[in-house]
Amino acid sequence: MKYLILGSGIAAMAAAEAIRERDKEAEIRMISAERELCFNRPMLIGEFALDGSGAALFEKQQDWPAQFNVDVKLGCRAEAIDREAKTVRLAVPDGRDGSLTAAEPYDKLIYALGAEVRIPPIPGADGDNVYVVRTREDMKEIRAAMKSARSAVVIGGGMLGLEDAWAMREQKLDVAIVEQKQRVAFGQIDQSAGNLMKKRIERMGVPVYVNASVTEIGDGYVSFRQEISANALPAEAEEAGAEVDLVTIPADLVILSTGVTPNSRLGAEAGLEITGRGPKEGAESEVCGGCGACCGQQADEGCGLQAGPCWIAVDQYCRTSDPDIFAAGDCAAVNGRNDAIWDEAREMGRVAGANAARAAAGSAAEADAARSAKKDNIGQVVQTYSPEVQTYYPEEEEIYRPVTAEHIFTGFDTEVFTMADSSGAGTDGVYIRHADVEIFDYQRERYIRVSLQDGIIAGILLINASELAPDLMDAYHRGAGEEEARQIIQRWKDSHEVDFKPAAPFRHR
Ligand SMILES: Cc1cc2nc3c(=O)[nH]c(=O)nc-3n(C[C@H](O)[C@H](O)[C@H](O)COP(=O)(O)OP(=O)(O)OC[C@H]3O[C@@H](n4cnc5c(N)ncnc54)[C@H](O)[C@@H]3O)c2cc1C
Incomplete structure (x- = not known):
């Protein structure tokens, strides 16, 4: 039995461990574009202040592959999934040990490709002074740029944007935060708390521009339009006929902290069911492209709402619409929801790995016995995609239950x-x-x-x-x-x- 795991983040690692726990003999191969084994991504921002060695970041010891007998291939990008042939096309870098094939076969595939920072369609967002924080390579580049930078702008005042701003302020840069919504940490805190946070952040010398839409990023500056009644809700501001200011502030260095885009493209191209509200191709504004998964609108119509992320659709067992492919982590969503948090990715990975191993073991007798034992309570929640998997009744522990999102921020x-x-x-x-x-x-x-x-x-x-x-x-x-x-x-x-x-x-x- 060969398991192929795409990705080497926490979802991928949790999946590998769950498979190994259930199948001591299987071949488990892990492919990742990243050049280093899984590290503690939430601690990455700490690298602003560290020596760049990454020593504090590694969640797992470097002997993890040997411990779980997983064949890890780093620096390899998956390019396409052929579901009929059950292979994944890889961009295999030169000089590899020769054990990888350009079309890597699998019996069961775990899709755990995570997410990337969403790049908003702002002129200049692809400029040399613009960075994102997702990988250790990103941090190395930012650390190098910080040596000659004096001013920085963080675009996006979510929890991660606040952490970026605080870390750079600690490194003595003149930092500002530009946030499109009416308060920082919009998804987590209410307006009263948002007003308080703004006050406290600004008191420490970091201006916070809310209700501010960036119009351009240039060499050394960021320009944005800001509602003058900055604390009003947008609809109210509009009713009140709020004025808009065009502001330009210095920015030797710009960090985009503008949410994430799940890496679901490969799966979507392979015909896996997806869920969410992707952007409309070629559209000037970011409106729904009508993937049909969430609202049923056709591709050329869309629902007209602002585009959101699109994930690989999985059920509570982290099964995709293909019975041989399981998906987990930031790239996948159960019931159309993903909070893009560490514990959620780890738990989804564990469930995906456990169910892939169980499906691989897949004795019909076991499934039938489990079905008659559990039909009443679990059978009802089974979300089936195809007739072949309708008799799939996993154990309780192999069902994904949503992880409660918690956020802690300390800074300013x-x-x-x-x-x-x-x-x-x-x-x-x-x-x-x-x-x-x-x-x-x-x-x-x-x-x-x-x-x-x-x-x-x-x-x-x-x-x-x-x-x-x-x-x-x-x-x-x-x-x-x-x-x-x-x-x-x-x-x-x-x-x-x-x-x-x-x-x-x-x-x-
Ligand atoms: C700076 C930062 C701070 C964070 N802070 C917190 C926090 O405080 N609390 C919290 O709960 N969460 C936090 N998160 C979110 C958390 O880190 C993620 O939810 C989690 O890492 C997701 O894990 P994953 O395994 O799904 O994906 P990832 O960690 O993104 O791993 C996916 C892997 O797939 C690889 N890959 C992608 N495409 C390909 C391809 N085509 N071929 C091969 N490999 C590919 C990538 O290189 C990557 O190694 C933070 C994230 C960041 C970036």
């Missing part, structure tokens, strides 16, 4: 902790006003918000109040409600002698 003299629906935003970016527990300590600039959904804790947002995180997380996992959240906060307030007030009203929609 500020600690942010968020969990689950922390911004209180429901689907489609529409604010749902729950009767949240929302408290502001103006003097010490602390902010606590516990979002409630049907009276149950649905999200946690803490600014400079991280001590509350363990108890609130525990309450969240137990499905506790408002009363308990209030008690936890009250106990904490009593022991901290702080003067909290209800948060200032902010208009949610």
Whole structure:
């Protein structure tokens, strides 16, 4: 039995380990374009300040391939999947050891190609002074550029953009953040917290431009259009007839932190089912291209909404629409959702590997026995793609269950902790006003918000109040409600002698 794993990130490694655990004899080969074995990608930004050796980054020891008997081939790019022949075409670099074929065969394929930084269609985004942070090679280039740079602009004020800005500010660069939305960390924090963060970041000498759309990146500068009523929601700003300013700021170095694009193209070209809202080819603005997967619109129509990422569609067992191909990590989505976080990629990888091994072992008798034992409860959630896999009833442990997203940011003299629906935003970016527990300590600039959904804790947002995180997380996992959240906060307030007030009203929609 030959397993071929595409990618060498955490999803790929978790898949390999899960396969080896179940199949001691199988041949497992891992192919990756990256030149180094999996490292701790979330810690990459730490490299701004480190020596570049990467020593702090390696999640796994370098003896991992021997330990799990995995044949790892680095620096090789997968170019096409031939599902009929069950081969993957590779760009095999010269001078390799000769053990790779240009059309590498597989019995079971794990597709774990991760994601890349999304490059927005901004004039100059391909300039020599523009960088992204995804690989160690990227960091080496940025570190080299930082030696002669004095000013930097981070485009995109999400959690990663904030980390980039903080790291460069620590390296004594004049940094600014330009964010298209009305606040930083838009997906994780609400507007009250966003206003607080802006204030604290700017106090440390880093301007934050919100509601700002970059129009051009040039040699040494970034230009953008900014709504003057910068804290208003865009729709309200429009209603109020807000004016727009054209601003240009210096930028010897530009970091794009503008979200990710899943590496799903290879799978889509091979005819695997995909899910999401990809950009329309050739369109000037980034609107949905109508892949049909999410909204059913035809390719030349699309739904007209802003384009989003497109992932390889997988079911709870991380199976794609091809029974011999499993997919995991940032490139794939269960039920059309992927949060692009480490723990999610690792768990999907584990599930993909476990089910690939199980499918490979695939005795019909085992599947049938499992089916009769579990038909009632698990059979209902099976999402089948083709008749061949309809009798597939895996064990409980081989089902992917969504990982709760948590974010921690420490920088600009500020600690942010968020969990689950922390911004209180429901689907489609529409604010749902729950009767949240929302408290502001103006003097010490602390902010606590516990979002409630049907009276149950649905999200946690803490600014400079991280001590509350363990108890609130525990309450969240137990499905506790408002009363308990209030008690936890009250106990904490009593022991901290702080003067909290209800948060200032902010208009949610
Ligand atoms: C700077 C940074 C900070 C982050 N911080 C956090 C954090 O704090 N918390 C958190 O939970 N998550 C964080 N993340 C996200 C997290 O790192 C990812 O969700 C996770 O690494 C995804 O793992 P993966 O295995 O799916 O993909 P990846 O790690 O992207 O691995 C995919 C691999 O596939 C290879 N590949 C791609 N195309 C090809 C091809 N055609 N042929 C061969 N190989 C190919 C790539 O080279 C790569 O090695 C951060 C990410 C970055 C970049």
